[in-house]
Amino acid sequence: MNEMNEQVIKLTHALDVLRKKEAAIYFLTMDTKGHAKASVTLTYDIVKELRVLGYNAIIMHEKQDFHDVTTWLGEDYSGIPHASIESKTVQVHMSDLVIIPELFGHVLEQTKDMPCEKMIFSQSYDYVLETLPPGMTWPVYGAHRALTTSPAQQKYLEGLMTTVKFQQITPKISEKFIKSDKPQPPLIAVHTREARDTMKIIKAFYLKYPQFKWVTFRDLRGLTLDKFAEDLSESCISVWVDEISGFGTFPLESMKCGVPVIGKVPNLKPDWLTEDNGIWTYDTNGIVDILGQFVQKWLEDEIPEELYSSMEKTIKEYTEDKFKASVSTVFHEIYDRKTKEIEIQLEKFNTIGVEDDKPELFKLEK
Amino acid sequence: MDVSVILPVNENKNSFEDYFNKAVQSVVNQEVKPKKLYIVCSMDKELKLFLDSWEKPKELDVIILENPGKTDFCSQVNYGVENIDTEWFSILEFDDEYSRHWFKNTEKYVKAYDEVDIFLPLVVDVDTENKFLGFTNESIWAMKFSEKLGILDNNTLLNYQNYQLSGAVIKKEFFEDSGLLKPSIKLTFIYEFLLRATYNDAQIMTIPKIGYKHANMREFSLFWDYKNGSNPLNPEEANFWVEQAKKEYFFTYDRVVEYEN
Numbered sequence: 001m002n003e004m005n006e007q008v009i010k011l012t013h014a015l016d017v018l019r020k021k022e023a024a025i026y027f028l029t030m031d032t033k034g035h036a037k038a039s040v041t042l043t044y045d046i047v048k049e050l051r052v053l054g055y056n057a058i059i060m061h062e063k064q065d066f067h068d069v070t071t072w073l074g075e076d077y078s079g080i081p082h083a084s085i086e087s088k089t090v091q092v093h094m095s096d097l098v099i100i101p102e103l104f105g106h107v108l109e110q111t112k113d114m115p116c117e118k119m120i121f122s123q124s125y126d127y128v129l130e131t132l133p134p135g136m137t138w139p140v141y142g143a144h145r146a147l148t149t150s151p152a153q154q155k156y157l158e159g160l161m162t163t164v165k166f167q168q169i170t171p172k173i174s175e176k177f178i179k180s181d182k183p184q185p186p187l188i189a190v191h192t193r194e195a196r197d198t199m200k201i202i203k204a205f206y207l208k209y210p211q212f213k214w215v216t217f218r219d220l221r222g223l224t225l226d227k228f229a230e231d232l233s234e235s236c237i238s239v240w241v242d243e244i245s246g247f248g249t250f251p252l253e254s255m256k257c258g259v260p261v262i263g264k265v266p267n268l269k270p271d272w273l274t275e276d277n278g279i280w281t282y283d284t285n286g287i288v289d290i291l292g293q294f295v296q297k298w299l300e301d302e303i304p305e306e307l308y309s310s311m312e313k314t315i316k317e318y319t320e321d322k323f324k325a326s327v328s329t330v331f332h333e334i335y336d337r338k339t340k341e342i343e344i345q346l347e348k349f350n351t352i353g354v355e356d357d358k359p360e361l362f363k364l365e366k
Numbered sequence: 367m368d369v370s371v372i373l374p375v376n377e378n379k380n381s382f383e384d385y386f387n388k389a390v391q392s393v394v395n396q397e398v399k400p401k402k403l404y405i406v407c408s409m410d411k412e413l414k415l416f417l418d419s420w421e422k423p424k425e426l427d428v429i430i431l432e433n434p435g436k437t438d439f440c441s442q443v444n445y446g447v448e449n450i451d452t453e454w455f456s457i458l459e460f461d462d463e464y465s466r467h468w469f470k471n472t473e474k475y476v477k478a479y480d481e482v483d484i485f486l487p488l489v490v491d492v493d494t495e496n497k498f499l500g501f502t503n504e505s506i507w508a509m510k511f512s513e514k515l516g517i518l519d520n521n522t523l524l525n526y527q528n529y530q531l532s533g534a535v536i537k538k539e540f541f542e543d544s545g546l547l548k549p550s551i552k553l554t555f556i557y558e559f560l561l562r563a564t565y566n567d568a569q570i571m572t573i574p575k576i577g578y579k580h581a582n583m584r585e586f587s588l589f590w591d592y593k594n595g596s597n598p599l600n601p602e603e604a605n606f607w608v609e610q611a612k613k614e615y616f617f618t619y620d621r622v623v624e625y626e627n
Contacts, residue, residue: 182478183471185516186507186574211500214508216515236574299488299576301467 008349014095015342018335023095025050025331026060026083027121028104035222036072038249039101039123042149042171044069044077049327051080058083060090060098062107072224074176085110092116095342097334100143105131108141117338120146120164125153125268126244128160137161147330149247150271167330171247172323173315176229177256186215186299188291189235189259191250193242195221201239201288209292233257236298239291241284243267251278252318255311260303262290272317276310367473369400369454369535374442378412385461385581392463392579394423398470400456402427406446408437440547440555447541456535461581464533465490468577472535475573482569483540486518487533487577499582502530503572516571520564523557527608531556533578540568545618552625553592553604554611561615 017023029043043059050057057080064084070077083090085107092098096116100107102124111118120143122128132138138146138161145165148154154166192198202217218231232238238254240263248270251261261278264287273280279290297303371393375386393403403426407413414432422428433445443457454476458464465487472485489502505526506512512522518529544559544566551558563570584590592599599607603625610623 183474183573211498214501214504214511216507216509299574300465301471301575 004349008346010094011342011346011349014093015339015346017093017095018339018342021054021335022056023093023097025055025057025097025099026090026092027057028060028062028085028098028100028107030101030103031061031063031066032069032072034067034071036225036228038247040069041073041174041225042123042169042249043101043121044073044080045172045174045323046169046327047080048077049324050331053328053331055331060085062086062104074225095338097338099147102128103131108132108138108143112141114142117145118143119334122146122148122153122157122246124244124246125156126246128157137164139163145334152268152271153246156268167333168326169330170322170326171249171318172320173249173252173256173318174225174229175320176225177253178229178233179256179258180233184236184259185234186295187231187235188215188217188295189220189232189238189254190217191220191238191240191242193244195219197241197284201241201291204288205291208288209295212292212295215295229253229257232259235259237262237291237294239287240264241287245270248272252315256315258308258311260294260307260311262287262294272314274310274314276306277314278307278311367398367400367454367469367476368452369456369469369472370402370404370446370450370452371400371456371458372404372406372443372446372450373458373460374406374437374439374446375413375417375460376408376437376442377410378416382413382460383416385584388463389458389460390423390426392465393458394425395466396464396469397467398473399426400469401452402429402450404429404431404446404450406431406433406442408433408442436549438549440549440551444546444549447538447546450538453538454535455538455541457532459532459580461584461587462532463579465576465578467575468533469535471573471575471577475571476535479569479571482571483537484531484563484568484570485535486529486531486570486572488572488574489530489533489578489580490576491580491582493582494584502528502580504574506572507574516574518560518564518570518572520561523561523564524612527554527557527611529556529560530578530580531559532580544568545620548614548620550620550623551607551611551614553589553599553607557608558611558615561611562618565615 027043027047029040032040047057047059059080059082061084064086092114094115097119098111098114098116099119099121102120102122120138147167147169148157149169149171154168157166190198190201198219206213218235220228220231232254238259238261240251240261243266245266251263254261263278263280264284265280265282279294281287281290407417407430409432417430431446431449433442435441447455468487475485486503488504491499491502493499506518507516513519544563547555547559606625614623
């Protein structure tokens with residue numbers, strides 16, 4: 001009976017902690033070593049919003065000497081609490097939630113026996129299998145639920161992890177991305193996953209279109225968020241090549257700045273991508289020619305107005321308000337579910353007569 | 367837009383009428399129209415005959431100004447500027463054309479950059495068959511070419527001379543205060559003016575939009591004549607005028623300068 005009582009005390013405490021939103025939500029996050037990364041930005045945005053909503057959300061790193069993100073993400077994120085696995089000071093409880101990015105497949109084994117719920121946060125579907133041994137799935141490691149960022153990713157992931165239940169968080173495009181108040185100069189922003197793709201585009205462009213050798217390219221990798229947003233808004237065209245993009249944040253940021261995008265359609269076509277909201281191609285080598293023609297049109301001021309209005313329409317789906325609503329809904333559902341699960345477990349103890357022996361303090365609130 | 371177009375014309379020969387009509391049509395076609403079009407003409411009889419019978423486009427306020435004085439390009443432009451009553455003006459050569467969006471774009475840039483005194487167009491140079499040869503005025507948008515991206519400065523001009531003033535939208539007051547174009551300077555009068563303008567702290571920006579189509583080395587044009595006319599400039603003389611521009615821009619007003627062989 002004592003063991004059962006102990007369990008009831010633990011459950012009751014967990015329930016209490018959950019109801020007060022005191023349970024910790026640990027977001028395991030990669031150390032970007034000072035480089036901007038859209039997926040990490042989203043994680044920080046979620047944690048920031050959860051804290052506004054009263055949840056005890058915490059960023060968790062593997063190593064203790066992680067690089068402070070405020071150097072590239074800005075001081076707005078300085079108040080977020082951090083913890084590290086390496087410090088071994090973190091005590092995880094039953095009511096807590098550990099959210100693990102798909103990239104961290106290697107830590108699933110370590111976290112398997114944690115007494116709390118584990119959820120996967122998959123923003124980059126392409127990395128899902130990279131760190132999992134063949135034949136292994138998330139549920140094997142006790143992660144039966146996952147968060148993702150788009151219907152397209154969810155569909156793909158459901159095909160791989162058939163028993164996992166998914167919820168979606170709609171990313172926002174930061175308010176830092178705004179249209180320039182001056183007419184845009186002839187600068188082309190390039191954002192590619194691989195540095196060599198950027199150089200290939202620039203070099204091929206100058207070779208094929210020497211008449212535009214005065215048009216300048218900007219490689220937007222490795223910048224702080226503020227500088228990134230500033231440089232992007234001061235560009236007239238952006239080029240995007242990311243075959244394995246999961247959500248496609250960059251083109252949306254570009255659209256928010258009023259900068260048309262010429263892009264390679266990723267292997268997983270983003271849900272927001274339409275025929276009208278950018279210049280899309282399946283042919284990477286063809287991007288340079290599309291760019292050459294587009295630059296000519298831009299110089300002639302003959303870019304159709306419809307392109308700009310489609311961009312505006314697309315970006316309206318990724319506002320701060322929609323993001324906040326989505327975070328609130330998803331975590332309300334998670335907490336509601338977790339609360340009910342504990343209540344059910346406690347009910348089971350009640351039906352076998354434990355309640356009578358329970359101290360008054362831990363009686364269930366009905 | 368509060369801008370006048372000044373179109374200097376001297377004589378009616380060598381397909382003048384075709385070119386002239388196309389040039390005027392390019393003003394008619396503007397999405398944002400200039401306030402007035404001033405045709406500054408010489409007293410040439412053939413030209414007068416043509417203009418008397420020429421039907422002015424209804425869409426524009428066209429004023430024909432007869433210039434009784436000197437009719438070289440610089441004097442014609444200066445005479446036109448004396449007579450306009452708008453804040454800005456633009457020079458249209460009779461064998462060139464504006465692009466359709468030019469004044470719409472200029473209006474946008476005037477609002478965005480109120481410190482700028484001269485907006486240069488991105489000029490498309492074409493040959494006599496209308497084939498693309500290259501751009502002019504574009505170089506200041508190349509990274510690290512000038513001190514400030516998109517802005518022409520004195521140091522840059524001292525090393526690079528190839529800029530085109532036709533099509534540009536120029537603040538009348540600044541143009542007059544800085545001493546107008548100098549008719550005494552042969553070949554490099556635009557270069558000299560730009561040097562003088564930047565020396566007088568003018569802000570000169572190229573609007574990075576195609577604004578003007580320039581017929582390069584059209585037969586019998588001024589620059590064609592310098593190269594192929596009855597009395598062509600030799601390389602020494604060409605060099606003399608470049609060096610002279612670099613000396614004369616310190617002086618506000620035109621001074622008599624002559625090349626002596």
